[in-house]
Amino acid sequence: MSEPEETGGTARRAFLRGALGAGVAGVAATGIALHGRGTAAAAPADQPAVPFHGVHQAGITTPAPPHAVHVSFDVLAANRAELSDLFHTLTERARFLTAGGTPPDPGISAPPTDSGVLGPTVPADRLTVTVGVGASLFDDRYGLKARKPAGLTSMVTFANDHLDPAESHGDLSLQLCADNRDTVLHALRDLARHTRGAMQVRWRYEGFSSPPRPAGTPRNLMGFKDGTSNLDVNDSALMDKMVWLQDKTDQPWTAGGSYQVVRRIRMLVEFWDRVSINEQENMFGRRRDTGAPLDGNQETDVPNFAADPIGSAIPLTSHIRRANPRTPQSDASRILRRPYNYDRGVDDVGNLDMGLIFVCYQQDLLRQFETVQRRLADEPLVDYIQPVGGGYFLILPGVQDAGDYLGRGLLA
Amino acid sequence: MPPTVRSRLAGALPSCALACALVLSGCAGHDSQSEALTVTVSRGNCGTGWRTPHSGAQTIQVSNVGTVTTEVDLIDPATGGVYAEVEALAPNTTRPMQLTLGRASYAFRCLAEDTDAVTGPTIQINDGPPPPAAAVLPITxxxxxxxxxxxxxxxxxxxxxxxxxxxxxxxxxxxxxxxxxxxxxxxxxxxxxxxxxxxxxxxxxxxxxxxxxxxxxxxxxxxxxxxxxxxxxxxxxxxxxxxxxxxxxxxxxxxxxxxxxxxxxxxxxxxxxxxxxxxxxxxxxxxxxxxxxxxxxxxxxxxxxxxxxxxxxxxxxxxxxxxxxxxxxxxxxxxxxxxxxxxxxxxxxxxxxxxxxxxxxxxxxxxxxxxxxxxxxxxxxxxxxxxxxx
Structure with a gap:
């Protein structure tokens, strides 16, 4: 072999793997290089793992562990073959990371294959890796135009949004959730390390969910319980109706997938803290202390809007009433929320930058999220919040087994 | 350009005036095909106890029970290529060598300071697929x-x-x-x-x-x-x-x-x-x-x-x-x-x-x-x- 030549081409399946894949497995171009990697030893049985294989990707209807990172990437793969490489690599790394195990020792052939952040044996730690694609991936770069579902658009700018273009949209989304923050960051480092040439981070949100205070649904950083009324993920018929894409769509390959909305919603917490409790509660429509609807006594009480047509107990403009009017007409617009709180420093005027990483899943963006969002336009709460970025993504169908990979239907 | 000097050469190692003894104890990984095994090394020997290895994922615990810091490599005896190494293994310390063994020949090579390399007996693994990664020839x-x-x-x-x-x-x-x-x-x-x-x-x-x-x-x-x-x-x-x-x-x-x-x-x-x-x-x-x-x-x-x-x-x-x-x-x-x-x-x-x-x-x-x-x-x-x- 000669010295490295400057060349425009690169071996299929090999371009991402030179350092990290081939160096360990020694079969750069065969496509099996990474299948066995990181499986030198299985994770201890007491480390809870969320199954990676399935009809649907994990991280949507699986329980939400307390730590999350949502990242949007710009895809830079030079061609469709490299895009396929990217999805194979993501699949293989996700398969290992979510199962846990002992990363292989590369001997003298390369630096360590793992960052070591989680110790010599990587625990599963209930890690989920959930991958989606944005509308922009279906432009003319990879010949995917004919594969684009009509329902996948770029995120709409709503009336009360203050979106930063650099913090919006993206070709590919990654949601990583786990029981511990180091696990999430370890996974992000691993995935980025294996895909540097094929994609680059566009924006990144880190979220956490609070423990119950003192009980029930976790609170957001406005002090209110957030997610009390949510779709029941254990009702599989309901999930098929509201969350999962079915095969009778314009793009049958998307069956088993879902639409994801991620939005960073800044909360103007200093301003909020100067608002009286009655005004706060009227804006949400719930008691701050118990989470009960304003016409009820307990968090679990179901608000009865029909009995309160003029909003004397729960104002007509309140968040819960606008978001879900609980009418036969509004039923189909319900969404599966999976939110996280965020905290990221200080802004230019000395206020704390914190708020909500709003994440929801649905079968139809227009019928569900956008319909809800339009009902919420100009609700009183908008003075205290600012959506600043995010995007819409199509969560790919699940990886069925060890021979399957993310995006198989997309690239088939 | 800022200097980012990195030294990878260890300092002088203590001389090996006395017998150098290593114990290599290999424990089965999580591969049911593997058996627990113990490998002992004494002066002039390196890995004599490693008798019945099988292919598959392994964690071999390498212990230096001697008095001299020693580098231990697992090599392909035919070429001298290295499958795994434990560098500068100090006396009375144990470090794991993790790798997936395949159908191939292996030997341990022990390099104590001021002492010629000692290569242990060749071990032939006759089951499983070939090693997933080829041994890499070290550079001197x-x-x-x-x-x-x-x-x-x-x-x-x-x-x-x-x-x-x-x-x-x-x-x-x-x-x-x-x-x-x-x-x-x-x-x-x-x-x-x-x-x-x-x-x-x-x-x-x-x-x-x-x-x-x-x-x-x-x-x-x-x-x-x-x-x-x-x-x-x-x-x-x-x-x-x-x-x-x-x-x-x-x-x-x-x-x-x-x-x-x-x-x-x-x-x-x-x-x-x-x-x-x-x-x-x-x-x-x-x-x-x-x-x-x-x-x-x-x-x-x-x-x-x-x-x-x-x-x-x-x-x-x-x-x-x-x-x-x-x-x-x-x-x-x-x-x-x-x-x-x-x-x-x-x-x-x-x-x-x-x-x-x-x-x-x-x-x-x-x-x-x-x-x-x-x-x-x-x-x-x-x-x-x-x-x-x-």
């Missing part, structure tokens, strides 16, 4: 001699070019023409950056010739801020070329000093494989971020020159690396891609778009290319780490 000081000499020659020639370009820069500064001075400065600066790989062999000269104001109490006004970066600062901050002549003269003196000194300097053979990725690691950290920019916005020209320097290192290492590093062809691919992005920043009039001024898509392509390039360069340093074999 001797192996690197030719590469170091070749690279030394490259630097010596480059220093001559640098001296010529610096003389021209001083002359141009005297003439007082700002545009001409900026152009002459860039030529001289790139001549220096092309040497990149050698920065830590330049010692104090590196700071004198190309030091940044960072870390100086007075910053850009510090008397110790001198050299090419100081001239850049002046030329892009309204200082007249003529006023920079003294800095230029000092620079010429420092370059002459380096040229006189360099032939006497010994290049640590270990440095060469390290430079293979460190030049571009530095380019990423200081040029892509704009940290090193003193106003010229020519960071991407520097990246291009650093690629030249990287390729000089790679050229010298080619005979050693092309057979040892399975990802070697990737290196050329990503150098090509990086150069293509860099080229888009070079305007027809010869000036450069600063990294921060690139359009977002080009910027992402640059980050992706350089990011992947340093990933594929990194194994060269691991493979090229100088090792004993006898």
């Amino acid at each position: 000081n001797q192996d690197l001699t030719g590469a170091v000499a070749q690279y030394h020659g490259y630097v010596a020639t480059g220093l001559g070019t640098l001296a010529t370009n610096v003389a021209a820069l001083v002359q141009t500064l005297r003439g007082g023409d700002q545009a001409a001075s900026r152009s002459a400065w860039l030529t001289a600066h790139l001549a220096y950056e092309r040497l990149g790989a050698a920065y830590d062999t330049f010692g104090d000269f590196a700071d004198k010739i190309d030091g940044m104001p960072d870390g100086l109490p007075g910053g850009v006004r510090d008397a110790d801020f001198t050299g090419l970066r100081r001239i850049e600062y002046g030329l892009w901050h309204g200082q007249s070329p003529a006023s920079l002549v003294p800095v230029g003269s000092q620079l010429a003196t420092d370059v002459a000093g380096l040229r006189a000194d360099f032939p006497k300097e010994r290049t640590d053979p270990n440095d060469l494989p390290l430079r293979a990725h460190e030049i571009m690691e530095n380019a990423l950290q200081f040029e892509l971020t704009g940290q090193a920019d003193q106003g010229s916005g020519t960071g991407l020209a520097t990246v291009g020159a650093n690629l030249d320097g990287t390729q000089a290192v790679l050229k010298a290492l080619t005979p050693l690396m092309s057979k040892r590093y399975v990802g070697w062809p990737q290196v050329g691919t990503w150098i090509t891609r990086t150069r293509a992005v860099v080229a888009t920043a070079h305007r027809p009039d010869g000036t450069w778009i600063a990294p921060s001024a690139l359009d977002p898509q080009t910027r992402k392509r640059l980050d992706a290319s350089v990011g992947q390039l340093v990933e594929v360069l990194a194994p060269i340093a691991a493979i090229g780490d100088v090792r004993r074999t006898s």
Whole structure:
């Protein structure tokens, strides 16, 4: 072999793997290089793992562990073959990371294959890796135009949004959730390390969910319980109706997938803290202390809007009433929320930058999220919040087994 | 370019006057095919107890029960290629060797300080698939001699070019023409950056010739801020070329000093494989971020020159690396891609778009290319780490 030549081409399946894949497995171009990697030893049985294989990707209807990172990437793969490489690599790394195990020792052939952040044996730690694609991936770069579902658009700018273009949209989304923050960051480092040439981070949100205070649904950083009324993920018929894409769509390959909305919603917490409790509660429509609807006594009480047509107990403009009017007409617009709180420093005027990483899943963006969002336009709460970025993504169908990979239907 | 000296050679090891004894105890991994096994080593022996290994994932606990720090390699006895190593295993310590064994021959090789290598009995594994990764032939000081000499020659020639370009820069500064001075400065600066790989062999000269104001109490006004970066600062901050002549003269003196000194300097053979990725690691950290920019916005020209320097290192290492590093062809691919992005920043009039001024898509392509390039360069340093074999 000669010295490295400057060349425009690169071996299929090999371009991402030179350092990290081939160096360990020694079969750069065969496509099996990474299948066995990181499986030198299985994770201890007491480390809870969320199954990676399935009809649907994990991280949507699986329980939400307390730590999350949502990242949007710009895809830079030079061609469709490299895009396929990217999805194979993501699949293989996700398969290992979510199962846990002992990363292989590369001997003298390369630096360590793992960052070591989680110790010599990587625990599963209930890690989920959930991958989606944005509308922009279906432009003319990879010949995917004919594969684009009509329902996948770029995120709409709503009336009360203050979106930063650099913090919006993206070709590919990654949601990583786990029981511990180091696990999430370890996974992000691993995935980025294996895909540097094929994609680059566009924006990144880190979220956490609070423990119950003192009980029930976790609170957001406005002090209110957030997610009390949510779709029941254990009702599989309901999930098929509201969350999962079915095969009778314009793009049958998307069956088993879902639409994801991620939005960073800044909360103007200093301003909020100067608002009286009655005004706060009227804006949400719930008691701050118990989470009960304003016409009820307990968090679990179901608000009865029909009995309160003029909003004397729960104002007509309140968040819960606008978001879900609980009418036969509004039923189909319900969404599966999976939110996280965020905290990221200080802004230019000395206020704390914190708020909500709003994440929801649905079968139809227009019928569900956008319909809800339009009902919420100009609700009183908008003075205290600012959506600043995010995007819409199509969560790919699940990886069925060890021979399957993310995006198989997309690239088939 | 800032010095980031990394020493990979351990210090002197204690001599092995007494018997050296190692116990290698191999525990089955999580592969049910594997059995627990114990390997003992005593003076003149290395791994005699390792009798019934099977293929599959293994964690072999390597214990040094002797009195002398010892390197233990698991090798292919036919070629001397290394499957796994435990470096500098101190007495009374145990370290794991994790690997997946395959249908192949294996042996342990023990290298105690001041003692000839001892290779244990050959063990044949007859089940399972071949090893998932080929054994890598270690590289010795001797192996690197030719590469170091070749690279030394490259630097010596480059220093001559640098001296010529610096003389021209001083002359141009005297003439007082700002545009001409900026152009002459860039030529001289790139001549220096092309040497990149050698920065830590330049010692104090590196700071004198190309030091940044960072870390100086007075910053850009510090008397110790001198050299090419100081001239850049002046030329892009309204200082007249003529006023920079003294800095230029000092620079010429420092370059002459380096040229006189360099032939006497010994290049640590270990440095060469390290430079293979460190030049571009530095380019990423200081040029892509704009940290090193003193106003010229020519960071991407520097990246291009650093690629030249990287390729000089790679050229010298080619005979050693092309057979040892399975990802070697990737290196050329990503150098090509990086150069293509860099080229888009070079305007027809010869000036450069600063990294921060690139359009977002080009910027992402640059980050992706350089990011992947340093990933594929990194194994060269691991493979090229100088090792004993006898």
